[in-house]
Amino acid sequence: MSAPVRALSTDEAAAFRLLRLLAAESSPYFMAALFATVPVAAPGLGTFAVDASWRLYMDPELLVGPEAWPQTDAAGVLLHEVGHLIRDHAGRGEQLPQPMSHGAWNYAADAEINDDLIAAGIPLPAGVVTPEALGCDPGQLAEDYYQTTQAAGWPEPSPGEGCGSGAGTWASPVELPADVDVDGRGSLSDADGDMVRRHVAEAVREAVEGAKGRGNVPAGLARWAADVLAPPQIAWQAVLRGAVRHAVALAAGQTVHTYSRPSRRRVPGVILPAMRGPKVRVGIVVDTSGSMGQADLDAAMAEVAGVLRAGGVDRSRVLLYACDAATSTAQRVTNIIHIELVGGGGTDMRVGIAAAEHDRADVVVVLTDGDTPWPDTPTRSRLVCAVIRHSKPTGTPEWATTVHITPGRS
Structure with missing residues (x-):
């Protein structure tokens, strides 16, 4: 012994x-x-x-x-x-x-x-x-x-x-x-x-x-x-906070009390519960079409890591979809090392967005070079278009949040 x-x-x-x-x-x-x-x-x-x-x-x-x-x-x-x-x-x-x-x-x-x-x-x-x-x-x-x-x-x-x-x-x-x-x-x-x-x-x-x-x-x-060390270029904490503000109501009616973590307020002889807001479901759609080069995919993976590190995101509820003109099976991922990117065909990110919405994502982040059709009407979830290209992104929906990523920049 x-x-x-x-x-x-x-x-x-x-x-x-x-x-x-x-x-x-x-x-x-x-x-x-x-x-x-x-x-x-x-x-x-x-x-x-x-x-x-x-x-x-x-x-x-x-x-x-x-x-x-x-x-x-x-x-x-x-x-x-x-x-x-x-x-x-x-x-x-x-x-x-x-x-x-x-x-x-x-x-x-x-x-x-x-x-x-x-x-x-x-x-x-x-x-x-x-x-x-x-x-x-x-x-x-x-x-x-x-x-x-x-x-x-x-x-x-x-x-x-x-x-x-x-x-x-x-x-x-x-x-x-x-x-x-x-x-x-x-x-x-x-x-x-x-x-x-x-x-x-x-x-x-x-x-x-x-x-x-x-x-x-x-x-x-x-x-x-x-x-x-691959750094994200986007301040996902701020981007997701803004998107989530519209997607998830943080009013008192949706905040629950829990005794799993006592409140910081101290009342002699009384244990008060803490208040816990809802965690966010995030769907990440990664463009794996033939137009996405290795530098583009590397940039996309750095941003995925940034999303995972953002506060308020429940990693157990982050799903990733590799998408070209079709969508692969959703991958539950808490670390970019586990991600499998498959594809190489045409480009239609609407397929991936629809799959993420089907899985009840509160926010859908699309990482793409922008050569894709977009939904014509606002989606139920908040849509974040992260466009990976050297020029400023164009053609994304006005009602979506659009951010710009330059491939190959450390």
């Missing part, structure tokens, strides 16, 4: 700091993430693991003593575990078709990380999972590896094995509640985690551009950083 999780001892903390230094020296762009994790000792765990709150659980026998891993291997495992947090494997795992195979996802996520670590020359223990070991080509995403691994029927590890809830698999039995402090340090919130990811992505981009850092950045990591 494992002993209770505790703070690192003096010797263990010294060993961990050395591993962190070795890891940072080999991958300096991971510095922010390495120092953001909260290290704890998990006696009997037999490995390293992470939870979704950025705690790093380490079996102390692997840090110090006769059974300790070689320092270079242990530093590589540290980078591996931090890699799960950086790439948000927990959040991405939640978006897989349910019920998911926890074992297949852990293998797939491991392969995505190890592929880049090996390419960077990072030493790892023998027998780590690689794309080749899964029968896959390197350079793909964990979602691609997952499909192959799940279809191959790889054996499921026992619940509790693997890299922990921070990798999107089963929570390790030793994992602590998010609100528990260890040695005076708490866990990271989702917002803090996103901020760390952005810091790492910026460091990766600087390394790619040669501003600082050593060696070559693995292609998969560079691609991840580019996705994280």
Whole structure:
């Protein structure tokens, strides 16, 4: 049986700091993430693991003593575990078709990380999972590896094995509640985690551009950083707020009281409910016709990410429709990494708008180069026409909100 999780001892903390230094020296762009994790000792765990709150659980026998891993291997495992947090494997795992195979996802996520670590020359223990070991080509995403691994029927590890809830698999039995402090340090919130990811992505981009850092950045990591940093050009918070003002009544009659989060008002001896307004349903129609080049699609994906980050938008109610002259099946998406864009034919965004309205969208955002017919009469939902082209957009309905996006502008 494992002993209770505790703070690192003096010797263990010294060993961990050395591993962190070795890891940072080999991958300096991971510095922010390495120092953001909260290290704890998990006696009997037999490995390293992470939870979704950025705690790093380490079996102390692997840090110090006769059974300790070689320092270079242990530093590589540290980078591996931090890699799960950086790439948000927990959040991405939640978006897989349910019920998911926890074992297949852990293998797939491991392969995505190890592929880049090996390419960077990072030493790892023998027998780590690689794309080749899964029968896959390197350079793909964990979602691609997952499909192959799940279809191959790889054996499921026992619940509790693997890299922990921070990798999107089963929570390790030793994992602590998010609100528990260890040695005076708490866990990271989702917002803090996103901020760390952005810091790492910026460091990766600087390394790619040669501003600082050593060696070559693995292609998969560079691609991840580019996705994280792709900035939206539109202030979607303001655009959606204006559109939603017409689409969703925020009057008191539509505001409900809830005790799930008490009110900030304090009355002695009385618990008051908070007031919660309705969340917004957003339909995003992406033009995938033949006239949309790769730069146009990249610009569209940056704006999709901006919509997802806008306040007041319930990510569980965001649906995306890839549309040319026909519409693909609606995709529920909380992260642009999961989006599949299919198409290449003619152009008629009215089809996608109709599909979004059928799914009861409050706001429909159309990302297109503008070479499409538009509805003749106002739609039930508020329509936002985001036109991607170098010249000012023309031809959009007067009753719609129109914004202009320049492709290729960072």
